[in-house]
Every structure is written in structure tokens, then in C-alpha cells.
Amino acid sequence: MTLQPAIAAPPILIKFSHVVDENTPKGLAALEFKRLAEERTRGRVKVQVYPNSSLYKDREELEALQLGAVQMLAPSLAKFGQLGLRDFEVFDLPYIFPNRQVLKTVTQGAIGRELLSQLEDRGILGLAYWDNGFKVMSSNSPIRLPEDLKGKRMRIQPSRVLEAQMEALGATPLPLAFSDVYTALETGLVDGTENPPSNLYSKNMHEVQKYVAVTNHGYLGYAVIVNRKFWNSLPADLRLTLERCIVDATRKNDDEAEKLNAMALVKVKQFKNTQVHTLSAVELELWRKAFEPVHRRMESRISKDLINSIRKAAA
Numbered sequence: 001m002t003l004q005p006a007i008a009a010p011p012i013l014i015k016f017s018h019v020v021d022e023n024t025p026k027g028l029a030a031l032e033f034k035r036l037a038e039e040r041t042r043g044r045v046k047v048q049v050y051p052n053s054s055l056y057k058d059r060e061e062l063e064a065l066q067l068g069a070v071q072m073l074a075p076s077l078a079k080f081g082q083l084g085l086r087d088f089e090v091f092d093l094p095y096i097f098p099n100r101q102v103l104k105t106v107t108q109g110a111i112g113r114e115l116l117s118q119l120e121d122r123g124i125l126g127l128a129y130w131d132n133g134f135k136v137m138s139s140n141s142p143i144r145l146p147e148d149l150k151g152k153r154m155r156i157q158p159s160r161v162l163e164a165q166m167e168a169l170g171a172t173p174l175p176l177a178f179s180d181v182y183t184a185l186e187t188g189l190v191d192g193t194e195n196p197p198s199n200l201y202s203k204n205m206h207e208v209q210k211y212v213a214v215t216n217h218g219y220l221g222y223a224v225i226v227n228r229k230f231w232n233s234l235p236a237d238l239r240l241t242l243e244r245c246i247v248d249a250t251r252k253n254d255d256e257a258e259k260l261n262a263m264a265l266v267k268v269k270q271f272k273n274t275q276v277h278t279l280s281a282v283e284l285e286l287w288r289k290a291f292e293p294v295h296r297r298m299e300s301r302i303s304k305d306l307i308n309s310i311r312k313a314a315a
């Protein structure tokens with residue numbers, strides 16, 4: 001009897017598409033996931049990471065995941081409203097999270113789990129939350145007070161809450177894909193935008209924005225999501241290994257978020273094209289007040305119980 005040589009099965013391919021630079025919390029965590037997954041599955045899984053919208057832009061990547069053209073994404077929570085999942089926009093409510101601890105309590109607890117479970121009907125599984133801290137406002141005219149953005153055109157992510165937030169300032173919101181933001185700022189299509197410092201800096205927005213106010217008014221985080229059919233088709237042992245890799249990549253993301261956002265602000269200041277204003281306590285209170293109507297307006301869109309349970313966690 002002749003023995004046939006064993007033929008190694010080809011590796012399972014996971015395409016992980018995202019829209020930000022590699023040198024961001026999400027960019028580095030995606031690479032960490034790749035490294036861990038390939039190492040711990042001993043090559044049974046291969047991960048291809050596509051940063052900078054090199055494969056798909058924001059809206060397209062969600063469609064591609066649902067169709068199975070990519071297997072893994074980490075879109076910002078603001079972008080799930082496009083799937084008809086309005087509750088995710090609760091994360092966009094200005095000043096709803098007083099600090100990262102409250103945010104973590106929400107995402108790691110029952111509220112976070114319930115929100116991720118809403119993705120299942122869309123053929124998606126939500127496996128983790130990745131943090132990217134709080135947003136600053138930027139513009140080409142000085143910003144200290146909420147009224148400084150009156151009449152300005154501001155790029156936003158496609159979220160009704162963010163629309164209402166800019167309208168509360170008397171600004172005109174313009175939803176644009178992340179990959180189009182730099183050009184929109186450079187050409188003057190918009191006057192300003194909002195993003196965590198790590199996104200601002202890694203996309204060179206400071207080259208085309210003269211003023212930044214550290215308002216920390218809104219949260220930006222991600223859900224790590226996979227195509228449900230693909231994930232459930234994986235052998236159970238591989239799935240478990242990959243889920244552990246995601247836990248470790250999450251830690252990497254959250255550590256980098258703290259570090260890179262602080263560092264990005266320092267770098268923006270050093271570049272000397274942009275004046276960075278830190279709010280006084282009185283100014284901060286004025287921003288909070290300016291955004292109060294947004295909460296009331298959005299209570300009819302996002303479940304009121306959800307808003308209240310987050311407020312309770314924050315109290």
C-alpha cells in the first residue's frame with residue numbers, strides 16, 4: 001500500500017478593510033489582530049488588512065461585508081445608522097459620556113451586548129468595541145465658543161445625531177466619506193470638521209485647518225464586526241482562537257488610543273500651522289449648554305430608555 005502525502009488545506013482568508021491610516025489605534029490593532037491570528041492558528045488563517053479606504057470607502061465596506069466580499073471591519077459606531085440601526089447613534093450624543101470609564105461600563109456591559117446583538121439581523125456579528133477617545137473641533141477660523149462655528153460648513157459622519165449637533169451650533173453639516181475629508185478641507189468644500197486628534201493628525205488635516213478646539217464633545221469608537229455566515233462556518237477551535245486574538249487586539253487598540261491621541265495633539269502644536277485651544281471650565285459649560293437641545297431632539301429617534309440607561313451609568 002502506498003501512502004499519499006497529506007495535502008495542506010489552503011489557509012482561510014480574512015480580508016479586514018478599514019478607512020484610517022495604519023498609524024492609528026484602529027490601524028495598529030488591525031495589524032496586531034493579523035499578527036496574532038496568523039501566529040496562533042499556525043498559518044491556518046491568513047489576514048489581509050486594507051487600510052486607508054484602499055479597498056472600500058465607508059458605505060461600501062458595510063455592503064461588502066454583508067455580501068461576503070470582505071470578512072471583517074471596524075467601522076465607527078456613527079456609521080451603523082446607515083443600516084437602519086439608529087440606537088448606535090446614541091454614542092454620538094454630545095457629552096453623553098463624562099469619561100472613558102463610563103464608556104467602558106456601557107460597552108462592556110448589557111447595553112453594549114444588546115446593541116451588538118442588533119447587528120445579527122443584518123447578517124453581521126459584533127465581536128468587540130474599539131475605543132478612539134473624544135473628538136476635537138477644527139476649522140479655518142478661530143474656535144473657542146460654540147457660536148464660532150455659526151454659518152460654517154462642517155464635515156460629519158453620516159449620522160442624524162451629528163447633523164443635529166452641527167445644526168445646534170448654527171453650522172451646516174455635510175456628511176462625507178472619511179477618505180474625502182482632506183480634499184474637502186483643502187478645497188474649501190467644508191470649513192471644518194470633528195475627529196479625534198489621531199485621525200486629524202494621521203490624515204494631515206492640520207495642514208489645512210488653522211484652528212483646533214479641544215472640546216472633547218463627542219465620542220468616537222468602533223465595533224469590530226464580521227460576516228455572520230463566514231464566522232459561523234469556521235471550525236469551532238479556530239473561531240475560539242480568533243476571538244481570543246480579538247480580545248488582545250482590543251487591548252492594543254485601547255492602549256494606543258490613549259497614547260496616540262495625546263501624542264497627535266502635541267505633534268499638531270509642533271507643526272505650528274494650527275492653533276490649539278484648550279477650553280476653560282466656563283467655555284466647556286457653554287459648549288455643553290449649546291448641545292443640550294440635541295439630546296431632546298434625538299429622544300424621538302434613539303430609544304429614550306437607552307439614553308436614560310447611559311445617563312444612569314454616567315451618574
Ligand code: LMR
Nearest residue numbers: 019020076157178195199
Ligand atoms: C470618520 O469617518 O470621521 C471616522 O469614523 C473614521 C474612522 O474610522 O475613525
